[in-house]
Amino acid sequence: MLSPSQRQALHDALAGRSLAVCFGSGVDSTAMLVALRAADLRPDVITFADTGGEKEETIAHVDKMNAVLRSWDWPLIDVCRKVPLASTGYSDLYGNCLANETLPSLAFGMKSCSIKWKQSPQDQFLKGAKSGPNARPPHPLWVSAQANGQQIIKLIGYDCGPADMRRSKGLKPSDADFEYVYPLQLVRWARRDCVRAITEALGAEMVPVKSACFFCPASKRWELYWLAANHPDLLERALLLERTALTGRHSRFDAVEFGASWDELVRNADRFPSTSTTVGLGRNFSWNQWARVNDVVDADFRVKRSDADRARFALLSDTLRDEDNALDSRSAGIPIVPVPVSTQMQLAWE
Numbered sequence: 001m002l003s004p005s006q007r008q009a010l011h012d013a014l015a016g017r018s019l020a021v022c023f024g025s026g027v028d029s030t031a032m033l034v035a036l037r038a039a040d041l042r043p044d045v046i047t048f049a050d051t052g053g054e055k056e057e058t059i060a061h062v063d064k065m066n067a068v069l070r071s072w073d074w075p076l077i078d079v080c081r082k083v084p085l086a087s088t089g090y091s092d093l094y095g096n097c098l099a100n101e102t103l104p105s106l107a108f109g110m111k112s113c114s115i116k117w118k119q120s121p122q123d124q125f126l127k128g129a130k131s132g133p134n135a136r137p138p139h140p141l142w143v144s145a146q147a148n149g150q151q152i153i154k155l156i157g158y159d160c161g162p163a164d165m166r167r168s169k170g171l172k173p174s175d176a177d178f179e180y181v182y183p184l185q186l187v188r189w190a191r192r193d194c195v196r197a198i199t200e201a202l203g204a205e206m207v208p209v210k211s212a213c214f215f216c217p218a219s220k221r222w223e224l225y226w227l228a229a230n231h232p233d234l235l236e237r238a239l240l241l242e243r244t245a246l247t248g249r250h251s252r253f254d255a256v257e258f259g260a261s262w263d264e265l266v267r268n269a270d271r272f273p274s275t276s277t278t279v280g281l282g283r284n285f286s287w288n289q290w291a292r293v294n295d296v297v298d299a300d301f302r303v304k305r306s307d308a309d310r311a312r313f314a315l316l317s318d319t320l321r322d323e324d325n326a327l328d329s330r331s332a333g334i335p336i337v338p339v340p341v342s343t344q345m346q347l348a349w350e
Contacts, residue, residue, distance in 0.1 A: 001038040001197060006187040010039040013181055018145050018152045019043040020178075022122060023065070023077055025058045026211030028164070029157035030065065031194030032183050034201045036155075037072060043155065044141050046077045047125055049118040052092020053213035055231065061208040068202060080121035083133040093117045094215060098241055101248030107217040107278050126152065127177065151179045159184040161191050215241055217281050222320035224287065228296050229313035232303035239288050239301055242281045252277055266292065 002010075014036075021036075021043045023029045036043060046069070048062055066076045084090060090099050093113060097104055105112040121134070128138030138146075145152050151174065158164035168182055184194065198207050212219060214227060215238035227235040246253050246262045253262045258273055265272055266289045272279045280286030291297040296313065298304060 001201065002035065002187060006035075007039045009186045010035065010041060010183060013186060014041050014153065014155075014183070018141055018150060019045075019155060020126060020141065020152050021046040021155045022157070023048045023062075024157055024211045025054070025061045025065070026157070026208055027191060027194050027198065028159050028184060029211075030061070030202075030206070030208060031159075031189060031197050032155060032157040033065070033069075034197045035183055035187055035189070037074075037201070038197075042074055044075065044152075045126070045139065046075055047080050047122045048077050049080050049082075049121050051094075051113075051117040051213055052081070053094045053215060054211070055209065055214055055234070057209045058211050061206075064206065068206075078125060080125045082117050082121045085133060093213065094237070094241065097215075098244060100250065101244050102250045103242065103245045103278070103281060104213070104215065104217055107281055107283055109283070123177070151177070154178045154180050156180055156182050157184060158182045159191050159194055160188050214238060215281060217283060219281075220320070221290070222317045224290065225296075225313045225317035225320065228291075228303055229310045229317060232305055232310075235287075235291070235296075235303050236301070238281060239291060239297070239303075242287050243301075246280060246286070253279060262286075265289070 019036075019041070021029070021033065023033070023046050025048055033046075050059070062077055062079065069076055084096070088096070088099070090096050093104065093116075096117075106114070124134050124136065126139045126142045128142070129135050141152060156168075158168045164182075165185070168185065171180065173180060189197065195207055209226075210223065212223075214231065214234040224235065227238070243263075245251065251262070254277065255261045257275065257277070258265060260269070262279070266286055269289070270293055271285065271289065275284075278284075280288065282290070288297075288301060291301065291303070296303060304310075
């Protein structure tokens, strides 16, 4: 699984330190656990942040990995959740966006949704919180590290693919509370290496689906088709969120600039004019417009649910998926039927 040099790289960076794994329940973070196991490096704590918008497959994978961790005699995954004030009227990230009539911050090029709903709950699980609905005592690992004058190392599952290398390049190696290490980059594993490692160590059935909220602005078009095929109800909720935000009180959409209202363009145009203004969950494209143009929804923007439609969506998802996501698991039970290449190209609007 690991060469001597890869094993040594992990030991040089991590051996003898307090280790906290940030588990995302996706391919990279699962492969990170496999790599640590292969190097005989046992973490002290493993946390997973549940935003309330995770796909059911992602949550199920947490349970499956806990069974693996139990067999390894490793700590189980602690699920962390942000608890908003009762006065907010919502309990998760989706509710937060819907109540405020806005999109996740990533749709505007920011990352506060991830910081607020993923990073902070995991930080508070370790450091504790003195007051409020998230109040809790500090974790024993934090108490021990503070007493010894050492920092806990947070292990992040960024791989060696171009996207994750860009993400990690500008990040600080440490802050006042933690050091940050990317084990997959130490062993030079890209995503396909991660899939291979999981398959070899745990079995192909343990390769998880891509981990992300069902309304994540970073979703690719193959993921939207995957939602339409597997979870049409979630896609409809995402479309509702987008419509509410782009027609609500905080919308940045300007009908004067575009020559029509957002709703008119979604219903009657194939795309929005080029602009720096966020026009939907896809930032430069609207999920509602994409769904209409590609015959994913009916006139009332309800996702089509016939067997033929779901088969078409599943096939288009697999057709558009790039090699970085090869071998991702898919929900069973959706028939795959042939779709002519000409039809695929017409439907796979870019």
